[in-house]
Amino acid sequence: MTLELVTASEDDLKDMVAFEMGGELLVVPTRILREVLEPPKLTRVPLAGPYSAGLINVRGVVLPVTDLRPLFEMEQKPFDIDTRVLVLELALEEGTMTIGVIAEKVHAVLALDPESIQKVPSVGTRWPQGAIKGIGRWKDRFVNLIDVEKIAETYLGAVPTDESLH
Amino acid sequence: MIDEETQEIFRQETEALIESLQECLLQLNSTPDDMELVTQVFRDLHTLKGTGAMFGFARLAEFIHDFEAAFEQVRSGNAVVTPDLIAVSLKAYDLIVALLEGEEPPTEQDAELKAALGAVTSGGAAPAAAAAAGDAAEEAPAAEGELEGWKLRFKLPPEFMEIGGNPVAILEELMEIGGPDTKVEALLDGLPALAELKPNELHTAWEMILPPSADEGDIRDVFMFHEDSMELELTAIRGAAPVVEAAPVEAEAVPVDAEAAPAEAVKTEAPKAEAKKSGGKKSGSANVQMRVSAERLDDIMDRVGELVIAEARLSDLAQKLNDPNLTEVVEDIQRLALGLRDTTMAIRLTPxxxxxxxxxxxxxxxxxxxxxxxxxxxxxxxxxxxxxxxxxxxxxxxxxxxxxxxxxxxxxxxxxxxxxxxxxxxxxxxxxxxxxxxxxxxxxxxxxxxxxxxxxxxxxxxxxxxxxxxxxxxxxxxxxxxxxxxxxxxxxxxxxxxxxxxxxxxxxxxxxxxxxxxxxxxxxxxxxxxLTLAIIDGLLLQVGEERYTVPLAAVEGIVEEPEEIRDGTESTTTVELREKLISIMRLREIFETGGTRADHPKVVLVRTGDQQIGLAVDRIIGSYQTVIKQLSPMHSRLNVFSGATILGDGDVALIVDVAQLVKAEGLDHDNKEQAA
The missing domain is CATH 3.30.565.10 (Histidine kinase-like ATPase, C-terminal domain)
Known part of the structure; x- marks a missing residue:
């Protein structure tokens, strides 16, 4: 799996944006990053479940924002001076979806050494099934390659509602 | 041979014709004597045939030709509309639709239907002809001055090949109509000197002699789409019989060109507009139509949406500045923006x-x-x-x-x-x-x-x-x-x-x-x-610190929240209002909004289906031009919200789908009846 992963996204690995949440360092390819926003005013969506942070207006376009911390079982600390929203464009099976992801702090753009990428142990991590593509090393820290597409498809599309009972 | 795009254009072209054709046939069933309908059927068929031929639907064009001939019999009084004719025609219509959709039904079907069409129109001819023998004799003098053939002279526009025309195909088509007895001669007098010759321009004209078996309409149809820029002379070659008498007959035989083509030798100048008009929908209504791609419309709709949002912000600002001059301009812009909105939305609507x-x-x-x-x-x-x-x-x-x-x-x-x-x-x-x-x-x-x-x-x-x-x-x-x-x-x-x-x-x-x-x-x-329109009139409500919109069209009234239900915290309750028992949904509880409660909360009465429901809210902010933005897949499954909108201050507000909310709260009929 490691090899497959590395060949599939070797270019991506050279150009990753790192951000922090709950003390963990996460990376996504800059290829899917559209912009980084100061936390805008969020409109909460009632009944939308814990992963929905709400809706924002980005120059006339309404975008959903997700807070992945509940999914990763991290504490939701209030927005502060470092908080940002990463606007990501995801290529999902049903088409592209533009979504904001809350980041507690955005670090830097960095390149990862493909050799350093390892599989995620199937037990003993906080990451839910499929959420992480692999774990790499950058300086002396672990960086987690999160699979936002997979997360969006698996965890964000299925909003728990009463309607599903009907 | 036909690429998808062409097929699509063709399909769109024919859609209206097909609908009109079917409608007329069905109407004829109840009013078989309506000659206007017969004429309309004939015209629709004729235009379909021409369009079909142009787009290369040879089989279609050929089939319609016979279909058209059957109705020509009716039109000229040689046959009458019978239930049988309508039944066969409807089957023929089905075949046309199948062919148009690119299906390939067995070819025997064409022949069978043609035969059937021939049978019902000639079978009916006997009594009709007998009954109207006098008329027929007058209207259609059997043997007009012996037609010996057709002399056709035509010169296509010089840019004909550049615009994708194929003169050889035209010649072949004419040869087919004329059969082996056709004579063709190329006229080269228009040919410029070699030095000036442009190889991509067409300079040749042609003269043809077609046998009398060729149909004038068929010949003209070959040029149906080039007529306005070409030179065309079609002359009947006749024997000694008086030509004058033949005139009305000719005019009958070629109805579409009737005005433009008075029987005898005609130089067709610009009949295209005429033909189009008479071939169009019912009585050539003066309603000029234009086809625009849906994508472009959506673009306009988006822009209008943005405009409405910008206008709302401007109004907000003008209200704060309170300058009468500014207010006046803003009101003008508001009126224009709303007018533009209504017109744009109307474009997408179809009855x-x-x-x-x-x-x-x-x-x-x-x-x-x-x-x-x-x-x-x-x-x-x-x-x-x-x-x-x-x-x-x-x-x-x-x-x-x-x-x-x-x-x-x-x-x-x-x-x-x-x-x-x-x-x-x-x-x-x-x-x-x-x-x-x-x-x-x-x-x-x-x-x-x-x-x-x-x-x-x-x-x-x-x-x-x-x-x-x-x-x-x-x-x-x-x-x-x-x-x-x-x-x-x-x-x-x-x-x-x-x-x-x-x-x-x-x-x-x-x-x-x-x-x-x-x-x-x-x-x-x-x-x-x-009504899934992109912009609706909304009523903006405040619940706690949050704002929501409901479609104004569903709102039937606003009342003060009755004292007796103010302190409750259940998500739904009932109260007697205006002598009626009404279910109330407390949005504060359902949406878990928190925030402080208003001193004078309101109840918005909304209609959904056949019931009236009250929405308990804190404050009514006012009516608002609501541009509906679709929710992303992340929220769209939550169907209690039909979308979101951007307010004048740039914030996002959710649009409540009252019917779905009623359902989610179990106040709809299913549950009510069960409870009863």
Whole structure:
């Protein structure tokens, strides 16, 4: 799996944006990053479940924002001076979806050494099934390659509602 | 040969013609003497033939030619409209539709239908001709001055090849019409000197002599789409007989060009506009149409949406600055923006009548196949819906209509025995209700038997025998996949396939299906669809610190929240308002908004379906131009919100779908009845 992963996204690995949440360092390819926003005013969506942070207006376009911390079982600390929203464009099976992801702090753009990428142990991590593509090393820290597409498809599309009972 | 794009253009071109053709045929069935309709059928066929030939649908064009000939017989009084003719014509119509859709039905069908068309028009000719012998003799002097052939001289425009024309194809087509006796000569007098010769320009003219068997209309049709920029001379070569008498006959034979082509030698100058006009829809209405791609319309819609949002911000600002000069300009802009909005939205709307033709046809066929006599009544044809929605509704309505006739209506004897009029009635009705459109199909047949449906569902293993279902829930089993009430599977319906399509299609459009039925009295299926316009008038409400919009069209009133329910914290309650018991939904509790409670909370009375519901809110902010932004997949499954909108201050507000909220809170009929 490691090899497959590395060949599939070797270019991506050279150009990753790192951000922090709950003390963990996460990376996504800059290829899917559209912009980084100061936390805008969020409109909460009632009944939308814990992963929905709400809706924002980005120059006339309404975008959903997700807070992945509940999914990763991290504490939701209030927005502060470092908080940002990463606007990501995801290529999902049903088409592209533009979504904001809350980041507690955005670090830097960095390149990862493909050799350093390892599989995620199937037990003993906080990451839910499929959420992480692999774990790499950058300086002396672990960086987690999160699979936002997979997360969006698996965890964000299925909003728990009463309607599903009907 | 034909690429997809061409086919699509062609399809669009012919859509209106096809609808008109079918409609006229069906109308002719009830008013066979209406010569205007006959003429319209003839024109539609003629235009279809020409368009078909241009786009290379050779088989289609050839078939329509004979179809057209049959109606020419009627038009000229040599045959009359009979039920047989209509029946055959409708079959012919089906073949045309099949060919247009790129299907390849067996070719024998063409011949069979042609023969049938010939038979019904010549068979009827005898009595008609006998009866109207005098007229016929006058109108159609049998042997006009011996036609010996046609002299055709034409010069295509020089840029003909550059615009993609193929002169060889034209020549071949003419040779085909004329047969082996055709003589062709190229006229090279227009050819410039070699030095000036441009190889991509066409300088050659042609002269042809065609045998008398060639049809003038056919010859002209070859040039149908080039006429306005070319030179064309078509002269009849005649024997000694007087030419004057022949004139009216000629004019009859080529109706489309009648005005432009007075019988004899004619130089066709610019008949294209004429031909188009007369070939267009009913009585060539002066309504000029233009086809625009849906994508472009959506672009305009988006821009108008942005404009409305910007306008709202401007109004906000003007109110704060309170400068009378500014206010005046802002009011002007507001008026213009709203006008623009309304016009733009109207572009996308199509009346129901654009698809009712096919239902009339269906009703006609169903009557024939089932042997049940019934009246098919259409009401509210003028009700307008988004074009894409209308197209999607066609299939579900076909299913419902079929079921109504096949399973709903009893046969005539049974009806009489039950003390009902022998003729049944099926009604297709469209109307507005608040922010929804209702489309219903009602029949006065035997109605739905809940017990029967329940047992059937148990047999099918769809529900358990001890399930406790409301009457309404039992009716909705009809639309569950795999359910079929037909004792015998018929050709028409009852295959158990399709009825669930009704439900899924309507739900995909955010609508719902309502079923009502009285045993012995009839049933009605109602599709309730939200008006999915991109901009609506909304009422902006405040709940806690949050703002929500509801469609203003659904709002029926606003009252102070009655004291007795102010302190409750259940999400729903009931209260007597204006001497009526009304369910109240407390948005604060349902949406868990928190925030401080207003001193004078309000209740907004909204209509959903046939019930009135109160929404308890903290404050009414006012009516608002609401540009609907679709929710992303992340939130769109939450159907209590139909979208979001951007407010004047740039914040996002959610649009509440009242009907869905009522459902989610269990206040809709299903649950009510169960509770009762």
């Amino acid at each position: 129901m009548s654009s698809i009712t033709g096919r239902f009339q046809r269906l009703a006609h066929d169903l009557a024939g196949k089932t042997g049940k006599d019934f009246d098919f009544v259409i009401e509210g044809e003028e009700t307008e819906l988004d074009k894409t929605v209308i197209e999607k509704l066609s299939d579900p309505l076909v299913h419902i209509l079929r079921n109504a006739v096949d399973h709903g209506l009893e046969d005539n004897d049974t009806r009489v025995a039950a003390g009902k009029p022998a003729r049944g009635t099926v009604r297709l009705k469209a109307s507005y209700s608040g922010a929804d459109v209702l489309i219903s199909v009602q029949d006065d047949g035997k109605g739905l038997d809940p017990e029967f449906i329940f047992n059937r569902a148990v047999d099918r293993g769809m529900i358990s025998a001890d399930a406790n279902l409301s009457r309404n829930e039992i009716f909705h089993l009809l639309m569950a996949p795999g359910f079929s009430t037909a004792e015998q599977v018929t050709d028409l319906s009852g295959r158990g396939v399709g009825t669930d399509v009704v439900k899924s299609t309507v739900e995909a459009l955010r609508g719902s299906v309502e079923i009502e039925s009285e045993l012995g009295q009839g049933s009605s299926f109602t599709l309730r669809l939200p």
